[in-house]
Amino acid sequence: MADEVFEYFLTEFPLSWRGSECSAEHENTYAGRLPDALLSYWREFGFSGFGDGQVWLVDPLQWAPITPILLSGIRHPQLAADAEYIPIVRSAFGQVWFWTPGFGLSVSLNPVTGLVFFHARFDVLDDADNRAIRAFFGTADKEDFDLLDEDETGLFDTVLERNGQLRPDEVYGFVPAAALGGTLSPQNASVHPLLAHLVLLRDFMGAPRYR
Numbered sequence: 001m002a003d004e005v006f007e008y009f010l011t012e013f014p015l016s017w018r019g020s021e022c023s024a025e026h027e028n029t030y031a032g033r034l035p036d037a038l039l040s041y042w043r044e045f046g047f048s049g050f051g052d053g054q055v056w057l058v059d060p061l062q063w064a065p066i067t068p069i070l071l072s073g074i075r076h077p078q079l080a081a082d083a084e085y086i087p088i089v090r091s092a093f094g095q096v097w098f099w100t101p102g103f104g105l106s107v108s109l110n111p112v113t114g115l116v117f118f119h120a121r122f123d124v125l126d127d128a129d130n131r132a133i134r135a136f137f138g139t140a141d142k143e144d145f146d147l148l149d150e151d152e153t154g155l156f157d158t159v160l161e162r163n164g165q166l167r168p169d170e171v172y173g174f175v176p177a178a179a180l181g182g183t184l185s186p187q188n189a190s191v192h193p194l195l196a197h198l199v200l201l202r203d204f205m206g207a208p209r210y211r
Contacts, residue, residue, distance in 0.1 A: 002044055003037065005138040012140060013051030019059075019168040021046040026061060033101040034086060035129040041137075053166040054145050054156055058087045058096070066195050070096065070202050076106050076118050089136075091145040092156060094171045094198050097136075104132045111201035112147060112178055149184050158186040169194050179204035 002010070022042035030039065047059040060067070071085055085098040085107055093112055100106035108117045121128075146154040159172050166172065173192040176182035179201070 002041060003134065005134040006037075006041055009137040009140055010050070012142070013055050015045065015048055015050055016052050016165065017049035017168060018045075019047040019049065019057070020062075026059070029061065030086070033084070034088070034099060035133040037130040038088060038099075038133045047168065049166065049168060051142065051145075052160055054092050054142065054160075055140070056090050056092075056168065058090050060086045060088070063087045063195070066199050069199050070109060070111070071098070071107070072202070074107065074109070074116055076100070076103075078118075078120070079103060079106065090171075091147075092159075092166055092172050093147045094173070094194075094201060095145070095147075096198075099133075104129060105136060111198055111205050112174065112184070114179060114205040147184060149186075155184065155186060155189070159189045162186055163189060163191050166191065171197050173197050173201070177201060177204050 022039070026042060027039065041057065045057065047057045047062075049056045067085065067087055070087075075081060076083065079100060083100050083103070083106070085100055087096050088099045089097040093110075095108060095110040095112070097105060098107040098109070104121050105119045107119065110116075121132075142156070143154065146156045149155055163172065170191050171194045172189050174182050174184055174188045175190060176188070177200075178184055182188055
């Protein structure tokens with residue numbers, strides 16, 4: 001069963017689309033590399049969408065072919081060059097959060113805006129990994145997973161109304177892309193194949209900008 005922190009997350013982001021199930025391969029591959037709390041969420045909810053598809057648990061096995069592409073040229077300043085980055089959560093617009101074993105939440109990448117954020121590890125207490133993942137979900141706010149237009153207004157609700165809810169293999173994208181001079185407006189948003197579109201955006205993004 002989900003712990004009380006994830007139960008609170010569900011009050012803000014109710015389960016909206018049941019995705020693929022967590023398999024024995026997922027358990028065997030990521031036990032000890034990802035927090036036990038996250039694996040327990042996988043067991044109960046699989047790789048599902050929440051809050052009308054605004055937030056998704058990511059299947060890192062499915063994403064394995066594109067993870068090196070998304071992170072090309074990106075290295076956390078506190079981590080070694082061979083550090084591992086595992087995608088764990090993504091937004092409806094393709095922002096992705098990565099976890100590094102032994103460190104915690106390490107990088108978030110927004111290929112729409114070209115921004116990369118490096119997270120710091122502050123918690124060195126016992127059970128730090130589970131505490132960190134619970135903090136991520138327990139403090140989640142809709143603004144954390146939204147995208148702002150030129151007037152600093154969140155786009156998700158309007159884009160959802162115009163395009164309908166996403167399936168697990170879909171993402172909202174903008175044509176033309178912002179990196180090519182496009183405008184982040186609901187009129188320019190449409191539904192795209194998830195992994196292919198993220199790779200395309202990463203190519204458009206070029207050298208990442210850090211914040």
